[in-house]
Amino acid sequence: MDCPDLTPAHRSRVLCIGDSYRRLTGRALVPGGGDPIDTLWSAPLAIVAHGTEPDPVFFFGNRAALALFEMDFDAFTRLASRFSAEPLLQAERMRLLARVSRDGIIEDYAGVRISATGKRFHISNAAVWNLTDGAGTAVGQAAAFATWQ
Template sequence: MSFPDPYDARFSSLLADTYLRLTGKSLLAEMPPGVTDATQWLYEKAPFGLLAHDTAEDPRFVYANRTAQEFFGYAWDEFVGMPSRLSAPPTKRSTRAQLMKDVLERGYSDHYRGMREGRSGIRFWIEDVTVWNLVDGAGRIHGQAALIGSTSPA
């Protein structure tokens, strides 16, 4: 199984284009003036966590920007390829799964708050989260993505 590189411009465009199409908001709204490489900014400097998983039966993370890596305590190579369900504590996985199912049917969901568990086992809240389907111009779903606005201790 191959995963996109964190600097894959086509994948970054898919993230940004579908976010704009489904929510009416720009993923790049906080990008400072003068910054010209949106792909690099999303991965290295975005002030929000950005995650994506594929469409496998047990979806695996295919993208995690540095802010998301900091939130969860995983490096790129640890995060990418990990089943996304493992980001939630075992007792919260059914709630997370229902959210993903709802997003698949509705296109996106915003203002989500949910319990997550980092690499160290410490639980925390992800807040002001928008989850959306990654849909290309032909209508093919490539997975789902999440923008995590902030976190707080559990």
């Protein structure tokens, strides 16, 4: 699966994923050179990001994430992020997002997510962080995880 074509505005939003992580931690989210969007897209860890809408919608999922969620990029980027968690775990998800909003980043999240076909998978050691643009304006939240089963 190739990296989708992105508009300049969408590319700018996606670039905030790695830039925000680096500002918060001092580390690169994904080591490598070349086009940072291609690096995020092909990373071996799952990377997802949603916006700041009242019911946030994913605007990015990389190749690893799309395989886990069993969706293509177009379908994934129309999905409200709350639908990635089981309905009974939504309160836990809301507590997580509130903690991230308060602290900027957490790197110890674990939880159950659900794919488009109903498969449940457990993620652990996930980082979840706030996304901001170069001016410090909030543009969403992102998550990255390399451990799932």
